[in-house]
Amino acid sequence: MWYHFIEFFDWFGEFHKRFKIIQDFNKAAEKSWETGKAPYQLKASITMGESAYKHANSKYLTSGFTIKAFTLNPMPNNELKEIGRVILNNQELVRRLVSLGWDTLYIYDSKGKNGCVWALKDFANFGGFLQQKNEDDE
Amino acid sequence: MNNILLQIQTDSSNILTYKASNMSCSSFWFWFSLAESILIIFLLFRCLKRKSNLAFSDVSRTEFENEKGAGEIDMGGLMDSIHGARDLYKELSRECHPDKFVNTPQQKVAEEIFQEISLNKRNYKKLIALKDRAINELNLNF
Numbered sequence: 528m529w530y531h532f533i534e535f536f537d538w539f540g541e542f543h544k545r546f547k548i549i550q551d552f553n554k555a556a557e558k559s560w561e562t563g564k565a566p567y568q569l570k571a572s573i574t575m576g577e578s579a580y581k582h583a584n585s586k587y588l589t590s591g592f593t594i595k596a597f598t599l600n601p602m603p604n605n606e607l608k609e610i611g612r613v614i615l616n617n618q619e620l621v622r623r624l625v626s627l628g629w630d631t632l633y634i635y636d637s638k639g640k641n642g643c644v645w646a647l648k649d650f651a652n653f654g655g656f657l658q659q660k661n662e663d664d665e
Numbered sequence: 666m667n668n669i670l671l672q673i674q675t676d677s678s679n680i681l682t683y684k685a686s687n688m689s690c691s692s693f694w695f696w697f698s699l700a701e702s703i704l705i706i707f708l709l710f711r712c713l714k715r716k717s718n719l720a721f722s723d724v725s726r727t728e729f730e731n732e733k734g735a736g737e738i739d740m741g742g743l744m745d746s747i748h749g750a751r752d753l754y755k756e757l758s759r760e761c762h763p764d765k766f767v768n769t770p771q772q773k774v775a776e777e778i779f780q781e782i783s784l785n786k787r788n789y790k791k792l793i794a795l796k797d798r799a800i801n802e803l804n805l806n807f
Binding site: 544548582583612614619620648653 | 719721722724728741743746749787
């Protein structure tokens with residue numbers, strides 16, 4: 528029973544780490560856009576996740592990792608998919624996201640017309656548990 | 666004497682009625698707390714049962730903890746991969762295609778490099794390293 532107290536204090540540590548990932552991502556995206564490497568700016572935020580994509584480590588109500596691409600015109604879906612594939616291909620990042628309680632990856636354009644969603648559990652390799660789905664299934 | 670006895674009797678009856686009202690009040694809170702605790706136990710049980718059915722329920726906490734405590738993620742590299750990996754992959758796969766090196770001494774190296782390029786097509790850093798390798802080993806100019 529005592530370890531529940533540790534879990535309670537851990538929650539604050541996790542909160543800090545989650546916030547740091549979001550902050551690092553946004554800073555890197557801003558820098559990339561400012562230097563002209565990126566044609567559009569990306570911004571990450573924490574949202575609600577899909578209940579169907581929950582895993583044992585999911586956070587309640589804050590399990591969605593949402594990336595918004597700020598463009599003047601609506602972004603085509605294949606561009607959004609490509610961003611998602613690059614993120615899901617980064618095994619280190621996906622594992623970190625899953626361990627910090629995220630379970631859903633959303634990618635939208637700023638107009639909100641197009642978007643893609645993935646279950647992170649399908650792309651994280653924990654304990655030899657790999658369920659690599661066909662990337663075109665989403 | 667009679668008066669005193671009667672006084673005692675009325676007092677005791679008052680006390681009895683007061684106790685009875687108090688009892689009904691405390692029994693209400695007793696049943697309320699009992700119902701509340703049953704509800705909490707039910708929700709906890711349901712929550713634990715649901716967690717055991719979910720993915721990664723068999724993964725130990727230490728594995729998650731190790732992952733949380735691992736080093737910083739290279740977000741700059743990730744941004745480069747998002748915005749630059751696709752174009753670089755196209756360029757490299759076109760230039761290093763093994764068909765360009767048929768019946769030459771570099772054919773095997775070109776096949777190896779092409780396979781590596783296909784495996785790391787969304788990793789900008791690795792593609793840059795492969796580009797350097799292609800320049801050195803296949804004598805290509807980009």
